[in-house]
Amino acid sequence: METSLTRRAFTVFEDALDIEDAGEREAWLACTCGGDEALLGEVKRLLRADAAAERAMPTGGLQPSAGPTPKRIGHYRIVDMLGQGGMGDVYIAARDDGLFDHVVAIKRIRPSLLPETARALFDRERRALAMLSHRHIAQLYDGGVDETGAPYFIMELVRGAPIDAYAADRDLSPRQIVEKMIEVCDAVQHAHQNLIVHADLKPANILVNDAGDPKVVDFGVARILRDADDITLHPQTPGYASPQREAGASPTPADDVFALGAILRALLTGEAPRGAHHTVITSEAISKSPAYADRKPEWRAARARLVHGDLDAIVERACALAAEDRYQAAVALAADLRAWLDMRPLQGRSNDRLYAFEKFFRRHRLRVIGGAAASVSLVLALIVTSALYAQADFARKQAEARFTEVRSLAKYLLYEVYDRLERTPQTLAMRRDVAHVAQGYLSQLADTPSAPRDVLLEAADGFARIADLQAGRSRANLGDPQGALENLDRADQIAAALQKADPGNSAMLALRARVAMHHAAIAMNSRQELESAAELLTQANAYITAIPSDTRSARLLTVQHDLESAILGNWKATYAESEIHARKAIAIIEALPLEPRDARGAQYLRARAYDALAEAVYYGQSPAASEPIYQRLVDITSTYLKAHPDDTLGQRMAIEAHWALGATLLGVDRAKDGLAQMQAAAALVPTLLQYQPEDAGAQRTQRIVYTALAQALAMSGRFDEGVTLLREEVAKSEEQVRKTNSRPEQVRSYGVTLAMLADLFADNGIAKEACPIYAKAERVWLDLDKRGVLTQLDRDNAQKMVRDRQQQLKCV
Amino acid sequence: MEPVGQRAESASREAVAAARDALLRAHYDEFRKVAGRVLNGDAAALQIQPTDLAHEAVIRLSGLDRLDFKGRTHFLSLSARVMRQILIDEIRRMRAAKRQAPPVATQLPPELGAQSIDLEDLDRALSKLELVAPDHARLVDQRYFAGLTLEEIAEIDNVSVRTVKRQWRAARAWLVAELGQR
Numbered sequence: 005m006e007t008s009l010t011r012r013a014f015t016v017f018e019d020a021l022d023i024e025d026a027g028e029r030e031a032w033l034a035c036t037c038g039g040d041e042a043l044l045g046e047v048k049r050l051l052r053a054d055a056a057a058e059r060a061m062p063t064g065g066l067q068p069s070a071g072p073t074p075k076r077i078g079h080y081r082i083v084d085m086l087g088q089g090g091m092g093d094v095y096i097a098a099r100d101d102g103l104f105d106h107v108v109a110i111k112r113i114r115p116s117l118l119p120e121t122a123r124a125l126f127d128r129e130r131r132a133l134a135m136l137s138h139r140h141i142a143q144l145y146d147g148g149v150d151e152t153g154a155p156y157f158i159m160e161l162v163r164g165a166p167i168d169a170y171a172a173d174r175d176l177s178p179r180q181i182v183e184k185m186i187e188v189c190d191a192v193q194h195a196h197q198n199l200i201v202h203a204d205l206k207p208a209n210i211l212v213n214d215a216g217d218p219k220v221v222d223f224g225v226a227r228i229l230r231d232a233d234d235i236t237l238h239p240q241t242p243g244y245a246s247p248q249r250e251a252g253a254s255p256t257p258a259d260d261v262f263a264l265g266a267i268l269r270a271l272l273t274g275e276a277p278r279g280a281h282h283t284v285i286t287s288e289a290i291s292k293s294p295a296y297a298d299r300k301p302e303w304r305a306a307r308a309r310l311v312h313g314d315l316d317a318i319v320e321r322a323c324a325l326a327a328e329d330r331y332q333a334a335v336a337l338a339a340d341l342r343a344w345l346d347m348r349p350l351q352g353r354s355n356d357r358l359y360a361f362e363k364f365f366r367r368h369r370l371r372v373i374g375g376a377a378a379s380v381s382l383v384l385a386l387i388v389t390s391a392l393y394a395q396a397d398f399a400r401k402q403a404e405a406r407f408t409e410v411r412s413l414a415k416y417l418l419y420e421v422y423d424r425l426e427r428t429p430q431t432l433a434m435r436r437d438v439a440h441v442a443q444g445y446l447s448q449l450a451d452t453p454s455a456p457r458d459v460l461l462e463a464a465d466g467f468a469r470i471a472d473l474q475a476g477r478s479r480a481n482l483g484d485p486q487g488a489l490e491n492l493d494r495a496d497q498i499a500a501a502l503q504k505a506d507p508g509n510s511a512m513l514a515l516r517a518r519v520a521m522h523h524a525a526i527a528m529n530s531r532q533e534l535e536s537a538a539e540l541l542t543q544a545n546a547y548i549t550a551i552p553s554d555t556r557s558a559r560l561l562t563v564q565h566d567l568e569s570a571i572l573g574n575w576k577a578t579y580a581e582s583e584i585h586a587r588k589a590i591a592i593i594e595a596l597p598l599e600p601r602d603a604r605g606a607q608y609l610r611a612r613a614y615d616a617l618a619e620a621v622y623y624g625q626s627p628a629a630s631e632p633i634y635q636r637l638v639d640i641t642s643t644y645l646k647a648h649p650d651d652t653l654g655q656r657m658a659i660e661a662h663w664a665l666g667a668t669l670l671g672v673d674r675a676k677d678g679l680a681q682m683q684a685a686a687a688l689v690p691t692l693l694q695y696q697p698e699d700a701g702a703q704r705t706q707r708i709v710y711t712a713l714a715q716a717l718a719m720s721g722r723f724d725e726g727v728t729l730l731r732e733e734v735a736k737s738e739e740q741v742r743k744t745n746s747r748p749e750q751v752r753s754y755g756v757t758l759a760m761l762a763d764l765f766a767d768n769g770i771a772k773e774a775c776p777i778y779a780k781a782e783r784v785w786l787d788l789d790k791r792g793v794l795t796q797l798d799r800d801n802a803q804k805m806v807r808d809r810q811q812q813l814k815c816v
Numbered sequence: 817m818e819p820v821g822q823r824a825e826s827a828s829r830e831a832v833a834a835a836r837d838a839l840l841r842a843h844y845d846e847f848r849k850v851a852g853r854v855l856n857g858d859a860a861a862l863q864i865q866p867t868d869l870a871h872e873a874v875i876r877l878s879g880l881d882r883l884d885f886k887g888r889t890h891f892l893s894l895s896a897r898v899m900r901q902i903l904i905d906e907i908r909r910m911r912a913a914k915r916q917a918p919p920v921a922t923q924l925p926p927e928l929g930a931q932s933i934d935l936e937d938l939d940r941a942l943s944k945l946e947l948v949a950p951d952h953a954r955l956v957d958q959r960y961f962a963g964l965t966l967e968e969i970a971e972i973d974n975v976s977v978r979t980v981k982r983q984w985r986a987a988r989a990w991l992v993a994e995l996g997q998r
Contacts, residue, residue, distance in 0.1 A: 057992050
């Protein structure tokens with residue numbers, strides 16, 4: 005019945021969409037539905053919902069909506085219009101909230117260019133772009149969506165001219181043009197290293213200010229719009245777009261390199277590219293350029309002569325049709341341009357015959373290798389090689405260059421980029437991408453048949469590093485223990501193969517030891533395979549003992565081995581053994597001089613060793629005996645946090661240390677001291693939440709700490725304050741339920757908080773207060789159950805506990 | 817439509833279904849792995865967009881660069897429904913495995929109210945729609961779980977963009993009404 009109603013309603017609804025006039029539509033509907041009130045009602049309900057959805061974001065395509073100039077956008081007052089373009093309008097705006105004086109440019113995108121699905125993308129990209137900071141990139145400050153639904157960017161206002169107009173007005177020489185382009189290349193390289201592609205580089209997007217500084221504008225904006233769009237509304241400007249982009253491929257760094265080459269050519273020849281790929285080499289184009297038609301023939305010939313050869317070759321390479329024939333990175337293009345600058349006779353010395361002669365020879369060499377230069381180091385290396393040698397060795401060098409690049413890229417991504425992202429909140433998706441890309445590079449390295457030993461070892465090291473990112477304990481890892489195990493196996497296979505040829509190699513042994521220990525940690529902590537963990541640790545120990553013991557790396561490995569053994573002992577309840585290992589680890593690490601570079605990792609190892617020791621003593625001897633150890637742990641973590649207040653790992657370690665010490669003190673009837681520790685833990689929680697607002701783990705920490713604090717208050721005779729604290733938590737949680745329209749997880753959290761409050765009363769013998777709150781909590785679980793969203797786990801634990809306690813207290 | 821045409825159409829539908837089944841049999845485990853990876857990312861990130869899964873799956877399964885544009889959209893279209901199923905299965909599995917696993921939320925596009933909702937709620941609504949209007953439900957899967965545009969869908973299904981747009985508006989209106997009721 006309902007089935008056919010919905011289906012019929014869909015048919016009527018879809019036809020009704022064709023009738024635009026509201027009155028006409030009404031009449032048509034009445035007629036079509038022919039007195040079927042249910043059908044008419046359903047169609048009208050759909051039409052209302054459709055109207056709401058259309059208001060939020062029209063389905064239709066382009067609606068050129070020039071619209072009136074807005075008075076304000078965000079905190080900014082619009083001062084003037086800078087320009088109008090295909091994407092939208094650009095304004096000059098001033099901040100006028102009295103906080104500070106700030107004049108900016110605001111680019112407002114037509115709402116129709118950013119359809120419904122793209123909002124999240126827009127926000128994500130905008131945040132990434134705001135992190136780009138470079139002298140030659142116009143800084144993006146902020147962005148958002150204004151009240152009409154138009155997205156906007158707020159950026160640095162560059163007062164200047166597009167680079168082509170600037171070059172023409174000031175009659176820049178090739179040398180001056182090359183100088184400017186090197187700066188532009190540096191800016192583009194910086195963006196690429198931050199995983200951002202410009203995707204629409206052209207002279208109009210490179211402004212030169214009055215001081216002569218080029219500034220690249222609109223970084224990544226084209227990409228946002230392109231990805232957002234159903235149809236490609238903004239293909240890159242013809243002539244600056246690579247063949248791949250023209251064919252509709254997603255933008256890559258290689259496309260930016262192409263555009264840089266095309267811009268260089270346009271500046272040298274004085275004319276914009278005409279559509280497709282150029283067919284005339286740059287120096288010839290200069291002689292024929294209409295832009296230079298009124299110049300003297302000698303001027304044109306001199307300019308062409310200067311460009312002929314090296315600069316021609318550089319442009320051709322940058323603009324190669326196949327992406328793999330191009331410079332592999334903007335930095336490589338910049339390197340060749342720098343080399344060209346360096347080898348040109350300087351203006352002031354052009355009469356010095358001997359100097360010019362020498363330069364000539366060096367220039368000649370550059371021409372031979374010009375095409376092969378793919379990285380800065382290679383350029384430098386080859387400059388000292390003879391021309392002949394370079395020619396004969398061309399192919400090999402080229403392969404090596406690519407190889408070198410892959411190596412350095414993998415390293416760069418895995419260490420620098422990843423570490424930086426890790427310290428930035430909410431970068432999970434980017435971190436996952438980085439690890440993924442690096443994994444690809446490493447596989448490429450490891451699979452290269454002729455790879456030398458040091459490269460293979462480096463690849464194995466890289467795999468171990470990825471495993472650490474996937475499941476390492478010292479970080480907010482990617483949570484992929486399975487992937488980590490695969491990478492550990494891969495690392496070990498490579499290392500094992502290498503070791504056959506060189507059994508005593510320390511680097512190899514150290515790597516295998518690390519791999520085995522990480523494997524053991526995953527085995528015991530995520531899979532509870534204690535026996536295989538023990539075997540792996542024995543294996544690791546064999547590797548470590550084969551390394552000369554006086555090295556720093558051997559000592560750190562020993563510390564780690566003892567630590568993992570202590571943790572294993574705690575799992576197996578062999579506490580005496582565990583204590584010995586933990587003490588040994590602590591003794592070694594405290595004797596090590598701490599270099600700043602290793603401080604973070606070493607401090608973390610030390611804190612974990614104390615934690616393992618305290619746990620072994622707590623269970624193996626007595627809670628009271630563990631107290632001074634927990635005290636020491638608190639000291640260590642607090643000192644570390646003071647030195648690194650922004651480190652979320654440090655924040656967590658400190659919170660956990662305070663909590664553990666507090667819980668221990670409460671257990672030995674030292675309520676007052678315990679309370680102080682819980683208060684210290686609670687004081688750190690807001691900072692952690694500020695750094696990781698969406699982190700479920702941080703929220704859980706908060707709940708655990710607040711409950712413990714309430715208990716501690718009650719045990720110190722400040723029962724009322726404990727109650728007040730939890731009542732506040734209940735009220736906050738209730739507010740969340742209301743705000744989210746009873747979203748299940750908020751309702752669940754409300755139930756848990758209620759039960760915490762009831763527990764507090766019950767533990768202190770006040771059944772009269774506890775019972776009604778338990779009853780309320782029980783209603784919450786029942787409600788979730790009725791909605792079909794109560795998990796089995798909550799049914800078995802939370803719900804059951806509430807019932808049991810009501811029985812114990814004999815609530816009615 | 818003539819009977820002959822109908823037969824031809826159903827025959828080609830069967831062929832498509834067979835191709836899809838083969839594809840999914842081959843890749844089901846891989847999909848699950850990807851879904852698990854998406855979900856287990858951080859304790860932090862339990863707000864996800866379903867298209868994350870689709871795109872990651874494409875990249876991992878076939879190497880985006882080796883698939884041409886058409887191949888990619890076809891692949892996504894075929895697996896849209898399965899993407900949803902796997903994502904929901906993984907969410908349930910994760911919830912059973914982890915003690916305090918919160919629901920997995922997703923951010924709806926503005927036209928659907930721009931709110932953050934539980935993915936399982938969305939799944940329930942779509943399953944309901946599937947019963948009454950399977951074509952419309954499929955459209956939402958293609959658009960939302962596979963991230964295809966209306967134009968791409970029209971091309972794959974060999975219907976006019978206008979038809980797809982009308983159906984999309986109907987499906988969307990129904991979803992807005994349905995989700996708004998909660």
